[in-house]
Every structure is written in C-alpha cells, then in structure tokens.
Amino acid sequence: MHDQVIEPGEPGAGCPACAPSGELRVALPDAEAITTLGEARAAIDGIDAVLAELLEHRAAVAAVVQRLKPVGGFAGRDPGREREIVEAMAARAPSLGAGRLAPIVNAIIEAGLDAAASRR
Numbered sequence: 800m801h802d803q804v805i806e807p808g809e810p811g812a813g814c815p816a817c818a819p820s821g822e823l824r825v826a827l828p829d830a831e832a833i834t835t836l837g838e839a840r841a842a843i844d845g846i847d848a849v850l851a852e853l854l855e856h857r858a859a860v861a862a863v864v865q866r867l868k869p870v871g872g873f874a875g876r877d878p879g880r881e882r883e884i885v886e887a888m889a890a891r892a893p894s895l896g897a898g899r900l901a902p903i904v905n906a907i908i909e910a911g912l913d914a915a916a917s918r919r
C-alpha cells in the first residue's frame with residue numbers, strides 16, 4: 800500500500816495530480832499507518848481534491864452524453880444504466896456496498912444533469 804497523499808493545492812490552481820498527458824495519478828494513503836488527526840485530515844483533503852477533479856471531468860462527459868442521447872437531461876434518465884453504475888462501483892468499494900453507494904451515485908448524476916442544463 801502507498802503511504803503518500805497528493806497535495807490538494809488551492810482551488811482553481813489547476814489539477815496537481817494530473818499529468819500533462821491528461822492522466823490522473825494518485826498515491827493512495829495507507830489508512831492503517833495514519834496516527835494523528837492532522838495526518839488523517841490531510842489524507843482526506845488529498846482524496847477529496849482528486850474526487851473533485853474526477854467529478855468535474857465526469858460532469859463534462861455526462862453533459863456530452865446528454866447531447867448525444869435522443870432524449871437527454873432529467874427526462875432521459877435511465878434507471879437500468881444507473882443500477883449498472885452502482886453495481887460496478889460497489890465491486891470496487893465493497894465496504895460501502897450498493898446500498899450506501901446508490902444515494903451517492905444519484906446525487907452525482909443529478910448534479911451532472913443540473914450542470915449540463917446550465918451549460919446550454
């Protein structure tokens with residue numbers, strides 16, 4: 800397990816974890832090795848910074864999907880696809896599982912659809 804966290808940087812300071820190639824590389828903190836509140840919060844800040852970068856890029860791609868679909872936006876929601884997304888994420892995040900991930904995925908999808916609507 801890796802023992803480094805990324806530097807979250809200042810908001811709007813670009814993407815500290817992004818390589819010039821557009822790849823996002825992240826050193827995952829070893830939770831078991833964290834012993835202080837400061838270390839734990841720094842690790843969370845690093846993870847949240849990466850989550851925010853990913854969410855920003857996800858929203859941009861989701862906006863493209865809305866333009867490509869015959870019926871986009873909230874009217875074109877696809878519960879089957881949303882279940883697939885939750886199940887795929889649950890396989891990678893077993894301690895959360897589908898039950899806890901479902902409302903998170905729902906919030907991410909709704910935020911993406913809302914942002915896509917305001918891009919138009």
Ligand SMILES: O=C(O)C(=O)C[C@]1(C(=O)O)C=C[C@@H](O)C=C1
Pocket residue numbers: 861864865868875876877878880881884907908911
């Ligand atoms: O895959 C789609 O059809 C999308 O519109 C994208 C997306 C998503 O953000 O992942 C958004 C709404 C749908 O309900 C399902 C998935």
